[in-house]
Amino acid sequence: MTQISNAIATRDNGPEAIVRQHKDDLTLVLPSHVKGETWMRLAYGVLRSNTQLMQVATRNPGSLMTALQDCARLGHEPASKSFYLVPFGNEIQGIEGYRGVVERIYRAGAVKVVHAEVVYENDEFVWEPGTVDTHQPPRWEGPQTVPFHRADWFADRGEVKGAFSYGIFQDGTPSRVVIINRTYINKVRKESKGSESPKSPWVKWFDQMVLKTVAHRLEPWVPTSTEWRKEQLRATAEVTAEQAGPAVITPPASTGPGYPEPTSPEDFNDDTPIEGELVD
Structure with a gap:
C-alpha cells in the first residue's frame, strides 16, 4: 500500500507532473510533422519505465525540461535512437544521435x-x-x-x-x-x-x-527542417501567382513556423565557390 501511495505522489508532484504543467511550452516548439499528444505520451512513458532517469529528474527537474525541450525542438521522440536522455551525475543530458x-x-x-x-x-x-x-x-x-x-x-x-x-x-x-x-x-x-x-x-x-x-x-x-520544404512550396506559389497577373500578397512574418531554420551568415555572404571544407 505504501508503494502505491509513493507512486501516486511521484506522479502528482514529481517530474511527470512538471512535464504535464509545461505541456504547452513543449508542444509549441514541436515541428509541424510531430503530433503533440503522441509526443507527450512518449515523454511520460520514458519517465515511468526508467527508474534511474526518474530519480535524477526528481533531484534536478530543470535538466529534464531542458533536455525535453531540445528533443521537441529537433522533432525527435524522447529517449529514442535519434535522441537520448542520459543521466550524468545529478543532471539529465539530452543527446542527439547520428x-x-x-x-x-x-x-x-x-x-x-x-x-x-x-x-x-x-x-x-x-x-x-x-x-x-x-x-x-x-x-x-x-x-x-x-x-x-x-x-x-x-x-x-x-x-x-x-x-x-x-x-x-x-x-x-x-x-x-x-x-x-x-x-x-x-x-x-x-x-x-x-x-x-x-x-x-x-x-x-x-x-x-x-x-x-x-x-x-x-x-x-543542406536543409535540415520540414519547414524548409514548406517555404519552398510557398515561394513557388508566390512566383506562380505573380506570373498569373497582379495580386495582393500579404508579406508573411520573417520568422516562425513555415520558415527554414536559421543558418550561418557565411552561407549567404560567401560568393566564392568552395567544393570542400577541412575542419582543423
Missing part, C-alpha cells in the same frame, strides 16, 4: 542520400576537388566531385583518422563536402561534458559520435 541528425536532413526533402564515413589509418582516402579522378572506376571519369574512400572492411583498419560527409540532392548533384580530422574530433570530445566517463557515448560508441560530429558539420550546407 541517426537524429540524418533524419532531420532527410525530412527536409532536398537531399536523397546522406553519405558519412569514418576514415581509419589503414584506409585509402583521396580528395582532390576539381582534378581528373584516376582513382575512381570508369563511370566516375572526369573532375572529382566527392572523395574516394576504399577500406578493407574485414581487416584491422587502425585508429580513427577522421571522417567525411556530403549529401546528394534530388537532382543528383553533391553538396559541399565536409572533412574533419582527428584534431577536430578530439576538440569536440573535450568540449562535451562527461566525455571521459565510462557511461559517456564518447567512450561506449566512439565511432557513432564521430559520425554525428561530421554530420553536424554538414548541416549548414
Whole structure:
C-alpha cells in the first residue's frame, strides 16, 4: 500500500507532473510533422519505465525540461535512437544521435542520400576537388566531385583518422563536402561534458559520435527542417501567382513556423565557390 501511495505522489508532484504543467511550452516548439499528444505520451512513458532517469529528474527537474525541450525542438521522440536522455551525475543530458541528425536532413526533402564515413589509418582516402579522378572506376571519369574512400572492411583498419560527409540532392548533384580530422574530433570530445566517463557515448560508441560530429558539420550546407520544404512550396506559389497577373500578397512574418531554420551568415555572404571544407 505504501508503494502505491509513493507512486501516486511521484506522479502528482514529481517530474511527470512538471512535464504535464509545461505541456504547452513543449508542444509549441514541436515541428509541424510531430503530433503533440503522441509526443507527450512518449515523454511520460520514458519517465515511468526508467527508474534511474526518474530519480535524477526528481533531484534536478530543470535538466529534464531542458533536455525535453531540445528533443521537441529537433522533432525527435524522447529517449529514442535519434535522441537520448542520459543521466550524468545529478543532471539529465539530452543527446542527439547520428541517426537524429540524418533524419532531420532527410525530412527536409532536398537531399536523397546522406553519405558519412569514418576514415581509419589503414584506409585509402583521396580528395582532390576539381582534378581528373584516376582513382575512381570508369563511370566516375572526369573532375572529382566527392572523395574516394576504399577500406578493407574485414581487416584491422587502425585508429580513427577522421571522417567525411556530403549529401546528394534530388537532382543528383553533391553538396559541399565536409572533412574533419582527428584534431577536430578530439576538440569536440573535450568540449562535451562527461566525455571521459565510462557511461559517456564518447567512450561506449566512439565511432557513432564521430559520425554525428561530421554530420553536424554538414548541416549548414543542406536543409535540415520540414519547414524548409514548406517555404519552398510557398515561394513557388508566390512566383506562380505573380506570373498569373497582379495580386495582393500579404508579406508573411520573417520568422516562425513555415520558415527554414536559421543558418550561418557565411552561407549567404560567401560568393566564392568552395567544393570542400577541412575542419582543423
